[in-house]
Amino acid sequence: MSISVFNRRWAAVLLETLTRHGVQHVCIAPGSRSTSLTLEAAANSKIICHTHFDERGLGHLALGIAKVTQAPVAVIVTSGTAVANLYPALIEAGLTGEKLVLLTADRPPELIDCGANQAIYQQEIFSHHLTQSVSLPRPTPDISAAWLTSTVDRAMGELKQGALHINCPFAEPLYGGETSAYAEWSDTLGDWWQSNKPWLITGAEYTLAKQPDWGNWQQRRGVVVAARMSAAQGRQVAQWAQTLGWPLLGDVLSSSGQPLPCADLWLNNPKAQALLAQAEIVVQFGASLTGKRMLQWQANCQPQEYWLIDNFSGRLDPANHRGRRLVADISAWLQLHPAKQNLPWAPELESIANTAKAYVEKQLADKFGEAQMASRLERLLPEDGIFWAGNSLIVRLIDALGQLPAGYPVYSNRGASGIDGLLSTAAGVQRAVDKPMLAVIGDISALYDLNSLALISQCTAPTVLVVVNNDGGSIFSLLPTPQAERERFYRMPHGVNFKHAAAMFGLNYASPQNWDELQAAVKQCWQQGGILLLELQVAPHDGAQTLSQMVQDAAQF
Template sequence: MSSISSNRCWATLLLECLTRHGVRHCCIAPGSRSTPLTLAAAAHPQLYCHTHFDERGLGHLALGLAKTLKQPVAVIVTSGTAAANLLPAVIEASLTGEPLIMLTADRPPELIDCGANQAIRQTGLFGDFPGRQLSLPRPTLAIPASWLASTLDEILGGGQVGAVHINCPFAEPLYDDVVLTDDPWSAELGDWWQGLQPWLTMSHAAGITPQGNWHRWRHRKGIVIAGRLTPEEGPNVAAWAAALGWPLLSDLQSHTGQPLPYADLWLSHPEAIAILAQAELVVQFGSGLISKRLLNWQAHCRVAEYWLIDSLPGRRDPAHHRGRRIIASVLPWLDRHPPGLAAPVARRQAASAYMPPVVAGANIADAAAGVDSRPVAGWATGLQRLVAVARQRIHLTPDVEAGEIWLAHHLNRLLPAAGRLFIGNSLLIRLVDALGQLPAGYPVFANRGASGIDGLLSTAAGVLRGGLEPLLVIIGDLSALYDLNALALFRQCQAPTVVLIINNNGGQIFSLLPTPPAVREQLYVMGQQVEFEHAAALFGLSYRRPESAMAVEQALEQAWQQPAGAGATVIELRTGSREGADAYRQLIAGMPSA
């Protein structure tokens, strides 16, 4: 059989193997060398194909899909710099755990390092950021189909976290009109083609071992920190902390409802430090904390033990505490560590009302150990007063109508009902984390692994395509410019979508740095003096530029009425260059600190 037959057979089997590991979405950029993969994906009945002309945006589109679907997403690109443009998405996925499968078409070995067109060394292109890497040989029918299937199953069936890179060299010819009527190579796999299971199933031991002395620790003074969690995990962590009577310091991405909001303001207050210094144990769920004040407190807290529970591998603790790093899924861990009962607390659904368990008496294990089984009820209640002080300061802070402080503090009023939120990086996400309080379980998405501004609109487009709920995207002007062509991905939306661009003329998070003003403006902030009306028109999107808080709310309300299939609405909120950064700095300075 010819090389084109070999290419076609290998690509068909490769895509089939991916579907056996849960892949249902494939993101494809145009290219010639990737033709065998593209045609195999297009012909597969279980794959939905997304396209984008920008490979960097394509990688982030897949990242957003993986975030919301909680499924592996495949990416197909051609050789050369097309493959290299996937690196930012690979890096982000390596830090936040989204399962991406990067299929990079390549030239065969004889065309590498000899001056051939569009041929670069792609093996190891992404360094050690992918969790697993596989460089396939040139397709040949001399290698059994069972080898390819079992090799792919080994790399895909190991409990994938982050990106997998599969480099796929194809020799020409890539195109012809040959119809394969007899394919003994694929037929070697027999009735496997009619099934749904991988050729080779990889088994992994699973289970959570309870911490042996939990029955003692749960009656001590503890603190719970919630980092990046899912909408299902967040409310359950909040309920668990409430049942224990432990204060919960939570991140914007925690989905806990932030029962002690505005921690970025009050956490350095002497009274807060004195209260929290009484703690004997910190239990942290998830990682990727946003607040610098929370990170600073976390780095300097001194407790008898520090436990960090996260399903992602690695230490996940930049402060390097002495304690326990527990690699486990949050919900099963909570089940195995009840707050005060012998049986686990009934699991709480996201955004539903929680009824704490009734502790009727001593737990048997606690009684046997001579431990007082009554939980410490709200031992850090003094923090509520500091929350009230911070809230009052926010209300008294001078701010222009519809400014960044107003937006961050009142964001919960602007969210679409039963919708989702994607929020960009830099100053914007810090303001919302510090000054906002979102509903428990309301889905929040962000790229807080490497925390870059590249590919944010593309990632949001992937989040949009992964569900049917309305989506609010909030992003800064430089971030929007960085990924402007991703607006093409919002021409048709399966749910009402708003791209809210906060235009403060540059990267104003750098206004918080103690750099000379002239240098700051020229080399850090880099204001571009742009408006986004023409960008919206370029891609056929509706555009609004409200001038007041009421106008913002009205523009959003109208956007949420758009029918499915319509394009997104771009809303540009123009603010003074340094108003938000200056007001934030004043709020921080206005709270006494140790």
């Protein structure tokens, strides 16, 4: 029994250390080997505990919370394959910069590789997808509490982005014992227990520096590319570009208001391409562009310099332009590089963009479906709420055909652009922000993460989850997949609807047949509250074919 008590002491020091580095939320899956971590998380008044029965969904729930709080979020799971289920979430965090702390309970070393139950090799299981890793020894009073807390302090101090894996072996017994035992071991930390600072302070923040030649560049012809960033940053970037008179190419995730709407259509236009080719400098804020034409233009543009500003490290430029990779907070960088008032140098782009927007509205006026909804998405957004964008075809339709308000919060998983964990990440985002949420995802994405409807059902504010059901992976209709094999091996039609899924998880359900019904169902949810699963059942190829045709037509504007 003394082993179980000391396990708790060890876990208490570990978790208290994490709180000194901003960990407030801890996501916990059921498990016996992780008992010490779970019970100490529950006992710590500084920690808010979240639970879910599925470790893959749990990791994405933590990811969603981290997106909003911009603070590290911890995850506790038991040993074995439970650990492996965290892989998709930590990969996404590594690509988009959220901080996750993965506390994986483990069997002690003597139970590894000998046939013991639920015992796998967990050290280095996540390979190079991690930012940091710590393999703790089995808890023993022979190791000082100061060693444990300073070891975790060092790892957390160096965690600027991505995931930290702390592997935690615990020997049995895991339950019972005299709770006052081994108090002297943790008491050696003295008044640290009453403070709020780390035992060991490490790491240094980057220093923001002003570009000495900015005064010269801001008088030249420039283009601003707005990629994934926060709502406040999106609004600031839009104002900065407008002051400079530089055209802004805004991604759906930029919260910039996309002042030149439908860019992923008209970037296929030769006139627009010729105008943009005159740019001497391109300044990109954020990473992870969505639209195909935007990505193609970004890859092919040849300005004298290409600057990319984001607080996330790494190159972030798949085209490897000549220029500057500036690691900085976007808001702070803008403040250090104020814009000088200039007239627009390419006003014709506004005319082209407005023509594209008017064309979209006219073509889709009477064509109910995913393309029409994407083009009118702004009308569905809740006041003072948030928008969650799914992956695959639907996010491309919204990017190409829609125009979201400047400064409206948009969240997504566009790092690895996977369809796994979209519902659970959206649930984490909503839980952290505690505002009404409109979420739009595809049918395959919803099926892939179906059990996370349990998390959606716990949303704390009115929530509308739109599932676009085009009976399979219709994004493959945009790709040159072999036509003879496309249906069976790519689209994979499933023939299901989501009415019974909504009932199973206690969600309200609607399946509108026209725009007025869709808008009315969404409005009712915002007014009356609750969680609504709105299934938009559409023909398999309509959205993809509509987008393809519009891209072709835009070239003639």
